Amino acid sequence: MKNKLNEILEALLLSASRPINIDEMVKVFDDPKPSKDDIRSALNQLDEDCIERGIELKQVASGYRLQVKQNLSAYVAKLWEERPQKFSKATLETLSLIAYKQPITRGEIEEIRGVTVGTQLMRGLMERGWVKIIGQRDVPGRPSLYATTKEFLDYFGLQHLRELPELPSLPDLNSLELQLPIEEPESKDNPQALS
Amino acid sequence: MGDTKTLNPQILEVNKNYPQQGEMFLATVKGKETVLPEDLYVPPNALEILLDSFAGPLDFLLYLIKKQNLDILDINVAKITEQYTSYIELMDAMQVELAGDYLVMAAYLAELKSRMLLPRPNEQAEEEDPRAELIKRLQEYQRYKEAAERIDKIPRIDREIFSANAKLPEFTLQTPMLDIPIEDLTFALAEVMRRVDQSQAHLINFEELSTRERMTQILERMKTESFIEFTSLFIPKEGKIGVVVTFLAILELLKDSLIEIVQSEEFGPIHIKGIDEVH
Numbered sequence: 001m002k003n004k005l006n007e008i009l010e011a012l013l014l015s016a017s018r019p020i021n022i023d024e025m026v027k028v029f030d031d032p033k034p035s036k037d038d039i040r041s042a043l044n045q046l047d048e049d050c051i052e053r054g055i056e057l058k059q060v061a062s063g064y065r066l067q068v069k070q071n072l073s074a075y076v077a078k079l080w081e082e083r084p085q086k087f088s089k090a091t092l093e094t095l096s097l098i099a100y101k102q103p104i105t106r107g108e109i110e111e112i113r114g115v116t117v118g119t120q121l122m123r124g125l126m127e128r129g130w131v132k133i134i135g136q137r138d139v140p141g142r143p144s145l146y147a148t149t150k151e152f153l154d155y156f157g158l159q160h161l162r163e164l165p166e167l168p169s170l171p172d173l174n175s176l177e178l179q180l181p182i183e184e185p186e187s188k189d190n191p192q193a194l195s
Numbered sequence: 196m197g198d199t200k201t202l203n204p205q206i207l208e209v210n211k212n213y214p215q216q217g218e219m220f221l222a223t224v225k226g227k228e229t230v231l232p233e234d235l236y237v238p239p240n241a242l243e244i245l246l247d248s249f250a251g252p253l254d255f256l257l258y259l260i261k262k263q264n265l266d267i268l269d270i271n272v273a274k275i276t277e278q279y280t281s282y283i284e285l286m287d288a289m290q291v292e293l294a295g296d297y298l299v300m301a302a303y304l305a306e307l308k309s310r311m312l313l314p315r316p317n318e319q320a321e322e323e324d325p326r327a328e329l330i331k332r333l334q335e336y337q338r339y340k341e342a343a344e345r346i347d348k349i350p351r352i353d354r355e356i357f358s359a360n361a362k363l364p365e366f367t368l369q370t371p372m373l374d375i376p377i378e379d380l381t382f383a384l385a386e387v388m389r390r391v392d393q394s395q396a397h398l399i400n401f402e403e404l405s406t407r408e409r410m411t412q413i414l415e416r417m418k419t420e421s422f423i424e425f426t427s428l429f430i431p432k433e434g435k436i437g438v439v440v441t442f443l444a445i446l447e448l449l450k451d452s453l454i455e456i457v458q459s460e461e462f463g464p465i466h467i468k469g470i471d472e473v474h
Contacts, residue, residue, distance in 0.1 A: 013359075014360060015360070015361055017358065065358055066358070067356055067357060067359055068358075073350075073355045077355075080353070088250075089250035089254070089340075089343065092343035092346060092347050093250055093339055093343040095343070095346065096342040096343040100342060112335055112336055112339060114252050114296060114332065114336060115250065115296045155352045156349045156351050156352075157349070157350055157351070157352075158349075164349075
């Protein structure tokens with residue numbers, strides 16, 4: 001039974017072409033369905049079985065995925081004639097602002113980037129399924145609030161937003177020395193001196 | 196990744212050995228002819244590429260600051276403004292259609308420069324350094340610019356991550372009849388049944404309802420209401436038999452494609468609606 005479960009899960013993962021979670025795995029079985037723990041231990045077994053193979057089991061935001069081992073990806077990349085799509089600075093900056101400051105409006109993105117965010121750019125991010133509108137801010141104009149999706153995390157092989165690289169910290173503005181000399185008021189003008 | 200970093204200096208600084216154009220007057224600005232800044236050779240159409248290689252005016256400003264080996268905190272507003280506007284004027288002269296954001300920044304810098312030049316009245320001594328806002332914006336922008344570069348380095352699908360796939364075996368796909376899970380429908384029915392139980396005491400002996408009749412009644416009702424909540428179709432007074440008849444009528448109508456059953460969200464209320472007529 002145990003062995004059979006491994007095989008079934010491997011088949012599911014290889015055929016899904018997207019990450020699948022444990023609930024989805026449970027659903028494909030007829031009664032009596034294996035428990036979630038059964039599935040988990042079978043997944044562990046599957047992971048161990050991969051040690052001697054070219055693939056590994058990886059957990060991402062939407063579930064599990066069988067993928068080529070990271071250290072072998074250079075070989076695989078050579079098979080792909082077309083280089084994977086590069087993302088423009090504008091796309092990456094917008095995406096990182098949404099990722100780190102979600103939920104965020106388009107206006108807030110534009111304020112920090114100092115540049116208009118094209119409708120096309122936002123639509124592109126939404127069509128890829130990386131970004132979604134999760135509501136409207138309750139201010140005049142009711143601007144849409146954007147957030148990242150699980151698919152975004154899946155794409156970058158992450159499970160949680162907290163796994164994103166750390167956001168560079170903001171230098172302390174107080175360390176800024178004012179270059180303009182500030183003249184001290186003369187002591188006779190000082191009200192304290194008068195009293 | 197690395198490409199974009201090396202791209203900018205190339206455009207501005209390479210090409211010194213390139214066949215030089217004779218000094219070319221581009222435009223007359225304030226009675227003076229503008230020429231290309233000394234360290235800038237501009238191949239035809241390069242300025243559009245130049246603009247494209249920066250993510251915006253803040254990115255461009257950061258580049259200008261870095262080029263002078265300056266820290267953001269040490270910027271000389273007058274100098275930066277001069278440099279920035281000379282590029283902008285140049286692009287304008289070459290009739291590059293400038294993004295409005297670049298002009299907004301030029302105006303902002305000019306205003307900042309003029310404020311820096313004004314003597315400061317004593318009573319405003321506590322006023323913030325006019326540069327502080329610009330510095331704050333540059334720093335905030337730089338954070339996310341760096342964050343974007345870091346995100347760009349994360350292994351990603353089809354670049355470093357390759358999903359393992361097997362060819363699908365032959366199989367016939369089972370297409371479910373309903374768009375919504377049958378459990379939800381039965382659950383909704385159970386809910387109705389529960390309500391019926393509660394009002395069972397008031398049960399009156401009703402004449403038997405035929406499924407067809409109920410189908411007609413539902414369709415009749417759909418003429419005036421295009422969207423009916425599932426549970427509102429049931430009349431508790433009719434008792435269990437009435438509920439079953441109604442439920443059968445709904446299923447029957449569904450089978451005949453006369454109605455659609457929709458559920459806008461998981462566990463949300465189920466609604467019955469008419470099939471949109473083709474116009």
